[in-house]
Amino acid sequence: MAHTSIQPINDTAEALLREQYGYLFEEKLMQDILKVGQFAVIPEGNTLIEIGQAIIHMPLLLEGAIKILREDKEGNELLLYYLEHGDTCMMSMTCCMGQKKSKIRAVAEETSKMILIPVEYMDRWLNEYPSWKSFVFESYQSRMDEFLETIDSIAFMNMDERLLKYLTDKAKVTHKMTIENTHQEIAYDLHTSRVVISRLLKQLENAGKITLHRNRIELLEI
DNA sequence: ACATTAAGTGATT
């Protein structure tokens, strides 16, 4: 598997940064970001942040999608939410408020590009730049909203509804109607068993919402 | 042709 590349911010990265964040950040802040930030390309499937790992960077996602996972003592996973372009990670924000170690795992759902900012600036810029402050607070809030949505789906939805939400969410972040996953992998994300997923997928296929293949699911409607 | 991995299914709790 290809490995993560971290390099100085080049012209392509700057263009992407301006495209995604230019309307949010004032020029002086933009210059600071260009000065202290690094450009990272994370290939699909690579882990950016591991549970227990100290967080030293705050990511500004430019392109791609990142999935955020929680893990229990036995190593079973649970998908919390996805990050897309324009998003940043809530964990890297909370770590600046005293919490140094990550409680989540972040894995690239598809090859992703991002700007990494050393966490010390995250705090400093809060006082310096109003546009930074509102960005941080707004993304904290939208991350919290997604988080609550996931809680709701676990608490109030049946597994068949959760599965359908999982498939459509995934289609949204990857912009593809085909999902290339085994039933087992989906089961891990939703913290259930493979058999249950296979059965529910079969139901969805019979209902005309999807078609099934080996390692592949075609979504027929969103 | 054989082994391995993914997916499908009935039965039971």
Added chain:
DNA sequence: AATCACTTAATGT
């Protein structure tokens, strides 16, 4: 919805 036990299908060597 979870688990077991087993079958069938697809894919790799």
